[in-house]
Amino acid sequence: MTKKIIAVDLIVPDTVTFYGPRTSSQGTHSTHPKRQKVRGKLRLITSRPTKLSLVEIKFKGQAHLSWRDPLKSQHAFLVSRINASMTLRKTKSILLEDAILPAGVTDLGFEVAVPGYLCPTFESEYLRISYRLTARVLPTGKFEKEWLVHREMQLLKTLMPKDVSAGHVRGYVVPHQKMMGERALTVGWEFNVPGWVCLEGQQGVEFVGMIKTLVGPESVEISRIEVDVVQEEIYRQDSSDLVSKRHLVRCAHPPSVYLHPPLDSLISFSFPLQPLGSPGQQNRALAEASQPVSTCGHATTVTWGDFTYSLDSPFLEIRHYVRLVLYLATTDGRVLPPVCIGLPIDVTREIRHQQLDTDALPSYQAITRDGERLPLYSCAIREDEALCGAPFNRSLPLSDPLNDRVWERVIASIAGLPEQSFVPPNQSNRRRKRTEDTLIEERCIHDFCLV
Numbered sequence: 547m548t549k550k551i552i553a554v555d556l557i558v559p560d561t562v563t564f565y566g567p568r569t570s571s572q573g574t575h576s577t578h579p580k581r582q583k584v585r586g587k588l589r590l591i592t593s594r595p596t597k598l599s600l601v602e603i604k605f606k607g608q609a610h611l612s613w614r615d616p617l618k619s620q621h622a623f624l625v626s627r628i629n630a631s632m633t634l635r636k637t638k639s640i641l642l643e644d645a646i647l648p649a650g651v652t653d654l655g656f657e658v659a660v661p662g663y664l665c666p667t668f669e670s671e672y673l674r675i676s677y678r679l680t681a682r683v684l685p686t687g688k689f690e691k692e693w694l695v696h697r698e699m700q701l702l703k704t705l706m707p708k709d710v711s712a713g714h715v716r717g718y719v720v721p722h723q724k725m726m727g728e729r730a731l732t733v734g735w736e737f738n739v740p741g742w743v744c745l746e747g748q749q750g751v752e753f754v755g756m757i758k759t760l761v762g763p764e765s766v767e768i769s770r771i772e773v774d775v776v777q778e779e780i781y782r783q784d785s786s787d788l789v790s791k792r793h794l795v796r797c798a799h800p801p802s803v804y805l806h807p808p809l810d811s812l813i814s815f816s817f818p819l820q821p822l823g824s825p826g827q828q829n830r831a832l833a834e835a836s837q838p839v840s841t842c843g844h845a846t847t848v849t850w851g852d853f854t855y856s857l858d859s860p861f862l863e864i865r866h867y868v869r870l871v872l873y874l875a876t877t878d879g880r881v882l883p884p885v886c887i888g889l890p891i892d893v894t895r896e897i898r899h900q901q902l903d904t905d906a907l908p909s910y911q912a913i914t915r916d917g918e919r920l921p922l923y924s925c926a927i928r929e930d931e932a933l934c935g936a937p938f939n940r941s942l943p944l945s946d947p948l949n950d951r952v953w954e955r956v957i958a959s960i961a962g963l964p965e966q967s968f969v970p971p972n973q974s975n976r977r978r979k980r981t982e983d984t985l986i987e988e989r990c991i992h993d994f995c996l997v
Contacts (some may be wrong), residue, residue, distance in 0.1 A: 550596040556681045556695045558586035563897060564662045564701075565708035577662030578708055584699070588654045588681050592647050597686040601642040604680040605658045606700075607634035609665065611861040613672040615789060616847055628791065630783045632860050634664055644686075661817075665859040666703040666895075672781065673862045674975055677701055685712070705742040705894040713898075722753075727986040731767055732874065732882070734758045735986070739868065739889050743819065744896035745855060749890065750818035751775060751868055757811050757865045765877045767806075772817050772871045774801040775891075777853050780863045792846045797853060801871075817868070819853055819893065856892045866893045886989045 562584055564577040588603070599819060613628040620703065641654045668675040676698065704711070710718045720740040728734035737755035777795035782893040802817050857864040867888035874882040 549685070550594060551685065551693060552591040552593055553589075554591075554681065554683055554693045554695050555589040556586065556679060556697045557681055558697050558699065559584060561700045561702055561706065562660050564703045565711060566705040566894075567707070567895070576920055577703065580662055582660045582662070584658045584679075586656060586679070588641065588656065588683075588695075590647060590654070590683065592649055592652070594649045596647045596649075597740065598642055598645055598647060598683065599686045600640065600682070600684040601645075601654065602638055602640045602682050603656050603658065605635065605637045605660075605662060605677070606680070607636075607662045607675070607677040608632070608861060609634055609673065609675045609861055611673050611783070613779065615749055616793075616849070626791075628781060628783050630861060634860075635661070635677075647922060660701065662703075664701060665857070666728070666855075667700045668857060668859070668862075669856070673859070675859060702895060702897060704897045705892060706897065711897050717816065723984060725984045725986040727887070727988065728760060729885055729988055731760055731769075732870065734760055735870075735872075735887065737889055737986075739891055742892040742894045744854060745819055745893050746896040748820065750816055750820070752814070752816045753868070753889075754812050754814050756812050757807065757809055757872065762802045766874055766882065767877060768809065769806065769875050771804040771807055771813075771815075772801040773804070773817050773821065774799070774869055775817055775853070776867050776869050776888075777893075778865045778867065780865075782861060794846055794848045795853065796850050798850060815868075815870075853893060855895050866891050878930075887986055888989050889986060890984075928984075943992065 550627070561845075562582050564579070564582065567576060567578050588601070609632045611628060611630045612845065615626040618625040637658065639656060639658070660677075667677065677700070679697045679699055681693075681695040683695075684690075685692070695996055707715075707718075709715050720738050720742060722738045724736065724738055726734070735755060735757050737753055739753045739763050740751075743751050757768060757771075775797060779793040779795065780790050781793070782790040797819070799818055804815070807813050854864065854867070856866055864967040868891055871886075872885040872887070872888045874885065876882065913917065
């Protein structure tokens with residue numbers, strides 16, 4: 547007897563992409579677009595007219611945590627573990643109910659809404675976040691067997707705006723944030739750090755900063771500054787901090803060292819995020835320090851490896867910090883305790899928007915999308931203009947408006963843009979900018995586990 551249903555196929559996009567918010571959105575939502583509508587079709591091939599009881603599409607996102615103590619052997623029986631699972635999203639839509647399909651090929655279209663607040667697809671040794679579309683076809687009949695078709699879908703997210711990803715905005719500059727702090731009666735610091743960097747970028751992390759001496763009982767000088775990036779991973783079973791586990795991942799690159807940097811003047815810092823150039827050199831560097839190290843009691847585990855993207859999920863939070871260590875000494879040669887600073891920064895994915903086929907006709911959605919007003923990005927107008935601006939005035943305070951203008955000139959020089967691409971802020975913008983400055987306090991040396 548010939549089967550009524552010959553084949554069932556589910557045709558959907560492999561990936562769903564969310565970009566950074568537009569500047570014109572003014573913080574109304576954190577992704578662009580706010581939600582994606584995934585369109586697909588369910589193809590049914592039947593040999594004769596077939597009566598179906600139900601045809602439905604399910605979308606489900608899950609996070610599964612299986613953490614174990616990396617300091618223990620894999621074959622150890624008594625070892626600390628954390629196992630948890632959570633459903634991130636679950637929707638269901640009915641395509642047909644008590645219907646008869648004709649013989650041949652039948653395509654049923656459907657649409658699934660995917661909100662932008664969902665966590666991106668992620669897979670590591672301890673955590674897996676996945677999304678799946680399932681088609682369920684239930685024929686009518688007591689002894690009929692249901693058909694299930696599964697398709698995995700990747701959800702990708704980046705902080706890069708879509709227009710920048712597509713190459714429509716030339717000379718885009720990542721928004722910077724001013725971070726400042728001080729050690730009482732010793733030194734103060736102020737850094738202008740980009741809000742995010744791309745992990746795939748070759749330039750790594752680049753920012754500018756200034757170390758300023760404070761009025762104290764004795765003069766202080768800096769012998770050297772070490773700069774690198776650390777990745778902090780916090781595993782937790784729930785919102786309670788009592789069961790959280792903290793990992794620190796260090797890059798195989800040695801820290802960038804700045805010997806005898808000048809005080810009260812701007813300094814350009816940089817550190818690469820990519821692994822070492824040759825695979826052999828990278829493997830040797832990781833082999834020398836491949837064993838996890840436990841410091842600060844049993845609260846933190848330090849490992850060496852490659853970085854991944856910043857993540858905020860129910861079971862795992864991945865954050866990145868630019869770590870600066872200032873080695874201080876007095877003018878008479880007495881060594882002071884070093885200053886450890888952690889500047890938070892987001893590491894995001896670099897997604898290049900795929901261009902449409904030039905031979906294909908544009909769709910209505912593409913025409914209406916092109917008609918949207920582009921956001922007011924800070925971009926270059928003329929690339930052949932020379933850098934110009936007033937010299938830096940060391941006698942002014944760090945937050946002086948004239949020094950703010952110099953900050954913008956330095957950022958433009960690092961990005962390779964003319965200074966004219968930055969429009970001087972008005973008084974209202976300047977007041978708002980001062981309120982958004984971030985206070986970066988000194989951190990304990992053991993907090994970042996300097997080994």
